[in-house]
Amino acid sequence: MKARRVRAALKGWGGVGAMAVVLALTAVFALVLPLTQSRGDGSTGIGGQGVASGTQTKAEECTDPQDQSLAPSADETGKTIQDIRDRGYLLVGVDQNSYRWGYRDPNSDSKTIELEGFDIDLAHAIAGEILGDRNAIRFRAIPTNERIPAIEDGRVDMVVRTMTISCDRLKEVAFSSPYFETGQQVLAPKTSDVKGYDATLANKKICTADGSTAWETLDADKKSGKLVASADIKTTVPNQLDCLVRLQLGEVDAVVTDGALAASQAAQDPTVELKGEPFTTEYYGVAMKKDAEDLVRRVNQVLVDYRENGWQQSYDKWLKPTIKKPAGPPPVKYQ
Amino acid sequence: MPAMPPQPGPPVAVPPAAPAAQPGPAVPGGPDPTPPRRTAWAEGVDQLRAAATTEPGRLRIIGAALALLLVAFGSMTAWQMTERSDAADNVLSSSQPLSADAALIYRSLATANTAASSGFLAGGQETTESRQDYEQGISTAADRLVNAAANSEPGSKSAQTITRLNKRLPEYKGLVERARSNNRQGYPLGGAYLRYANAKMQVMLKDAEDLYKMENQRLRSDYAAATPYPWIAIGAGVLAIGGLVWAQRRNYHRTNRVLNHGLVTATAASTVVLLWLVVGHSLARAGLNDSYDHGVRSLNVLNDARIASLKARGNETLTLVSRGAETKKVDGKTVDAYDNDYKTQMKDLSAKLAAAEDLADDSAGESPVKGATANMQVWQDRHKVAREADDSGDYQGALDKVIGSNDKEPTGQCFDNVDKDLDKALKHEQGEFEVAAADGKGAMTGLPLGAAVLAVLGASGAVLGIGRRLSEYR
Known part of the structure; x- marks a missing residue:
């Protein structure tokens, strides 16, 4: 509901917002270049500038990294998405060792060897919406510490691999809105x-x-x-x-x-x-290249739909048996 | 007839040279009947000096010197040839088999590991075939390790390496068993155990490679001990024969007699020993060098080829297991690390096969190598198809092409064929090595003992011959 309202609001204000961002950036640069010290004051300021300041000050005062993602959009004219469509399939970095998240069941009846799990379902949903074919995917299994290099080198378009949205990682990659809460x-x-x-x-x-x-x-x-x-x-x-x-x-x-x-x-x-109890609160997000703004927005749009249709079924199928508690998708806020 | 009765105390001869040194006994009943005793050496020298002034004395000296030369020649020959023959024996019965064992240990371990990982790669449960390959590899490795341990010098570096391998092998096996049981329950934990096992195996393979190198080093040093010419013995022989000739010539000049039976026998015996020594050792050397050039070198190249093909196969399967997880920068381009290693190993395999073909000296050795080369080419062709399938998103197709059943024409079939061909070639070269090395070793058979017997014969001949001359002085 909330998400849809945001989307509706955005449709009208998209162009204006973009102009505001450009203006704000210009203003900030103008301020920052000659007077580096006054940035702190200048950016916490008013209205339109707020959006830009979010990006600028992340490093210093990042508190809720899960709320930093870009607002969703169904627009598919951006370069990143066009490249993916030209290629015909999505390159997704996943895990093949996380039981019920991304793994291969050695006892699977299926003749083909497919990865399966909660993360894999989400990856299929993204491919389904962007490319119109849930199976237009090439999975790349990547170790934990290779996730960010794999995105930066372009080995994968995105990483859907129980990856926590953190302030440090936001410096190197962009995240979708959160799709799972854990600690x-x-x-x-x-x-x-x-x-x-x-x-x-x-x-x-x-x-x-x-x-x-x-x-x-x-x-x-x-x-x-x-x-x-x-x-x-x-x-x-x-x-x-x-x-x-x-x-x-x-x-x-x-x-x-x-x-x-x-x-x-x-x-x-x-x-x-x-x-004991979880001692942190963390959110998983889909990680993408830092400058792939169009893809981030498009994935957020997929997530909007997925939270309503898909998320719960996937959770009940894969995770409920191990987590043993009912759960729902985490709340979402954008920049 | 006692030829020289007064031998021990020859002052029978005029002792004019000696007394100057002995003022002591000239004063009998002096305060001290024993002035500082002179050393045995000084007395001996004096006696010799005294003896050298008469012909019988000289003859005795010559006889003793000739006997000494001949005995020295015999013992040098026996000593140097025993050393060489022992080294040759080591080459044949110890260091070469151990070097072959070390290569086999490496190969079996790598086979077991590749079988274990491709068994799991199938995604489901491992096949009977891959389990058998695994068991076979492990049991061969264990078997050869026992043998290697029994033949290694306690406390040596290779003994330590073998101990480490012996300790890690059951650990590795335990990890694979855990991987299996978890896999059976459908848990990805099985894969995690397998990765851990694989990491352990990489350490073991490093050790096995070191062992192989150490054993090869030992083989080379045994060759180095077996092949050099026995110069000391040859020198002693030339000296002994020279001495004999000189003695006979002297004899001839003094007595006009041409032949002295004893000395002739001694000369003949020494000449036989010297000829035997030179010819026998040259033959042995030729045999050993031949066994090295046509046996050991071929075996090494073939073993290297087999290891390269195993590594290539391992990397080929890991390319599919890791699904592009590991990359490498090569010439500024990012490539799959395992696929890149596969290519490197394949290049190595092809180079080693070409070298093996060059080294093969008969068609029986050449044909399995040619077969391996042909199978390797088919392997590369099929591999290309598998990579194309994987790159176009057909993971299942790629799997079929790599580890699928034989009707899918998988690369696994080619690898098996290459392995079989290489096995055949290795067996052939091993046979060639054994024949040549046994020939070499055979050429030295009896040489040490024969040399000793003949030298004793020669020495007796010399003494008797001189004795005969001496007896004329009675």
Whole structure:
């Protein structure tokens, strides 16, 4: 409802908005170039300039990265989308190791080897709307720390791979509006004395995926003292699932990853469980090239429709059995 | 007849030279009956000096010197040839088999790992065939490791490497078993275990490669110990024969007698030993060099080719497993890392096969190499089709073309054929090596013992011959 209103509002104000952006940018540049210091004051200012200031000040005062995406649009005349259509298929970076998010079922009855899961459903929905064919997709499996380089090198058009929208990442790539809410959680054997993200992690070895927000959080918390100093966070692996391997082999004592992924790990091993409550709030978004504004808006438009039709079915099919709680799409705000 | 009764104490002869040095005994009943005793050496020298003044004394000295030269020649020959023959024996029965074993260990481990990953690549459960390949690889590797451990020097670098490999092999196997059971339950965790197993295997393969290099090094040093000419023995032989000739010539000049049976026998024996030494060793050397040039070099090239084809196959399957996850910059262009490695390995394989064809010295060795080359070309053609399918989005088509059943004409079939051809070529070259090296080693058979016996014979001949002359002085 809200989204539709926004869309309607945008239709009328699209042209005006664009002009405002251009004006605002000019104004900001004019102000910033000669007087760099006065930028802070100038940009928090009034009305039309607000849009531009959002982009300009992200680095300094980024608080809600999930609310930074561009407003949706069904326009398909932009260069990025045209290139994709000329090519005829969408290049999507996914995971093939996340149980029920993006993986291959070894026991699948299907004769062909297809990736499946919640992320994969979304990727198909995007291809379906942009190219008119849900299967006009080429999947690229990428490790966690390769997500951003893969987008920047143009190896993929977008990454749909349980990727958290974070302030740091916004400096390098653009995100769609959020499509899933989660938070980091601790996973440990049921018999472990680890009770959650607290002092019980003292002297424990914690595994995280290389380049994940989990590692960034642990690293920052360890420096700030929020995480006990004796916790050992040196073990990093290419994929969060590799942490479960280390945990089962006794090489680490606990795993920190997004609750949604931790739940799918727990679903593969009945002797481990999630410990304590999520200690962060994070949102997954579809990541795209930073300058692919047309594609970001188009994907946001897909998401508008997907939240109404598709999201719930996919959730119930893939994630409800492991997360064991009902859920719905997260609230959406644009820049 | 005791030829020289007064041998031990020859002061029978005039001792005029000696007394100057002995003022002691000239004063009997002095305060100290034993003035500082003179060393045995000094006494000996004096005795010799005294002996050298008479013909029988000289003859005795000559006889002793000749006997000494002959014994020295015999023992040098026995020593140097034992050394060479032992080294040749090592080449044939220890270092070459160990080097072949090390190559086999590497190959079996790589085969097992490739079989494990392509088994999972099928997406579903692994096939009987891939499981058998895996089991076969593991058991061959384990078997050869036991053998290598038994033949390695305790505490040596290769022994340590073998110990490490022996320790890691069950760990690797355990990871693959876990991968299997998780895969059976339909969990992607199986794939994660497989990746972990693969990472462990890469470390093991590095060790196996080191072992192969170390064993090859040992093989080369055994060759280096077996082939050089035994110059010391040859020198001693020339000296001994020279001495004998000189003694006979001297004899002739003094007595006008042409033949002294003892000395002639000694000369004949020494000449036989020297000829045997030179000819035998030259033959052995030729055989060993031949076994190196036509056996070991071919074997090395073929082993390298087989390893290259295994690596290429591994990279070909990983290209499909990783689905473009890993890239590399080559000449400024971003390419798939595994596909790029595949191409490099294929180039290597083709170069190694060409080299093997050059080295092959008969049609029996050449034909399997030619077969392998032909199969490699088919492999490359099919690979191209598979890549085209993958690049156009037909992942299933690409999979069929790489690991599919034989009616889909997969590259796996070509790889198997290349492997079979290379196996045939390796067996042939191994046979050639063994024949040539055994010939080489055979040429040295009996040389050390024969040389010793003949040298003793020669020495006795020399002593008897001189003794006969001496007896004339009674």
